[in-house]
Amino acid sequence: MNIDDLSATIAELDSAAMQQAQQRQEQLTKPQGALGLLETLSIQLAGITQQCPPSVQKPIIVVAAADHGVAEYGVSAYPSSVTAQMVANFLAGGAAVSVLARHVGAELLIIDAGVQTAITSEAANFRSEWLGAGTHNLAIEPAMSLAQAQSALERGMNIAHELADAGHDLIALGEMGIGNTTAAACLTAIYCQQPAAVVTGHGTGVQAEHYQRKIEVVAQAVARVGSNVNGIKPLSEVGGFEIGILAGVIMGAAQRRVPILVDGFITTAAALVAQSLAPTALDYCIAAHSGAEPGHRIALQQLGLRPLLQLDLRLGEGSGAALAIPLVQAACHILREMATFASAQVDTAL
Ligand SMILES: Cc1cc2ncn([C@H]3O[C@H](COP(=O)(O)O)[C@@H](O)[C@H]3O)c2cc1C
Numbered sequence: 001m002n003i004d005d006l007s008a009t010i011a012e013l014d015s016a017a018m019q020q021a022q023q024r025q026e027q028l029t030k031p032q033g034a035l036g037l038l039e040t041l042s043i044q045l046a047g048i049t050q051q052c053p054p055s056v057q058k059p060i061i062v063v064a065a066a067d068h069g070v071a072e073y074g075v076s077a078y079p080s081s082v083t084a085q086m087v088a089n090f091l092a093g094g095a096a097v098s099v100l101a102r103h104v105g106a107e108l109l110i111i112d113a114g115v116q117t118a119i120t121s122e123a124a125n126f127r128s129e130w131l132g133a134g135t136h137n138l139a140i141e142p143a144m145s146l147a148q149a150q151s152a153l154e155r156g157m158n159i160a161h162e163l164a165d166a167g168h169d170l171i172a173l174g175e176m177g178i179g180n181t182t183a184a185a186c187l188t189a190i191y192c193q194q195p196a197a198v199v200t201g202h203g204t205g206v207q208a209e210h211y212q213r214k215i216e217v218v219a220q221a222v223a224r225v226g227s228n229v230n231g232i233k234p235l236s237e238v239g240g241f242e243i244g245i246l247a248g249v250i251m252g253a254a255q256r257r258v259p260i261l262v263d264g265f266i267t268t269a270a271a272l273v274a275q276s277l278a279p280t281a282l283d284y285c286i287a288a289h290s291g292a293e294p295g296h297r298i299a300l301q302q303l304g305l306r307p308l309l310q311l312d313l314r315l316g317e318g319s320g321a322a323l324a325i326p327l328v329q330a331a332c333h334i335l336r337e338m339a340t341f342a343s344a345q346v347d348t349a350l
């Protein structure tokens with residue numbers, strides 16, 4: 001993977017298919033523009049898939065899990081051991097995203113990107129892409145080597161290509177990793193040029209002096225790295241293994257013209273990484289929701305993505321992305337199945 005050439009491997013959206021979708025929206029039996037964001041979404045999906053009407057029939061939620069050395073500084077309300085325990089919960093079908101994946105009829109793929117003690121599982125929906133026993137503490141040293149950052153991106157891209165080969169026509173992103181809102185806050189501070197206090201939220205619920213400490217840790221990490229940093233450096237300095245893999249999934253999916261549903265604060269930080277390496281990849285992204293973390297909103301603005309839902313979620317796992325899958329499918333159904341003014345013999349505007 002030559003990161004300088006990545007953009008060249010991602011095509012622009014198909015403007016002819018988008019124009020066709022736009023024209024069809026104008027003929028459907030509703031006031032012009034009345035289906036709001038669903039109309040915009042249907043046009044984007046046509047451009048992504050080069051199909052009018054587009055369709056989404058085999059969605060998959062990809063949850064990447066990894067640990068974070070910075071958790072040793074007490075930046076999370078929970079211990080790192082929860083990461084592996086939640087992976088077991090995902091595989092057993094008892095986590096929020098497990099329930100929501102079933103609810104919306106999506107497959108769920110769980111990836112060990114670098115949980116402290118590597119996970120072994122024979123489950124068909126488990127995949128090991130283990131990059132290390134969690135990252136180093138990003139407050140004081142690079143979270144990972146440049147080689148690990150590169151490998152994370154490549155693994156993510158390969159995963160996306162395999163999913164596209166298997167016929168998946170929508171990839172929703174999710175993550176699990178105690179401490180990863182700290183990594184996401186650092187990435188957001190760097191890419192959005194915002195102070196630590198503005199992009200740092202409460203994550204799993206850190207309060208009072210622990211929250212102040214978290215802000216200081218983000219400030220310390222950003223000061224350590226400096227503001228003049230680009231390429232894969234931000235990922236290696238303050239990222240996470242799951243974030244790197246998810247950024248790779250975004251770029252790989254864009255290469256294959258597969259739409260991507262971005263979830264919460266952490267997957268949005270992964271989208272910031274992808275944007276900096278391959279700006280055109282963002283054309284293939286859909287923001288599922290805007291959640292409670294202040295940095296999430298800021299990152300979405302930087303990405304130019306308008307979220308579909310606002311539910312005050314602050315869970316991650318892909319929970320918000322899962323909930324948005326039926327909306328993406330609804331946008332496709334509308335374009336495909338609604339009657340036109342002509343076919344239904346409905347009078348057009350005065
Ligand atoms: C039981 C449990 C389930 C979760 N599912 C997602 N997260 C979320 O919380 C973590 C990030 O927050 P922080 O940076 O404060 O650690 C991530 O694992 C994220 O996916 C969870 C957290 C917990 C405790």
Ligand SMILES: O=C(O)c1cccnc1
Binds near residue numbers: 202204264314
């Ligand atoms: O916004 C998120 O996705 C989020 C917020 C808090 C904890 N974990 C994830």
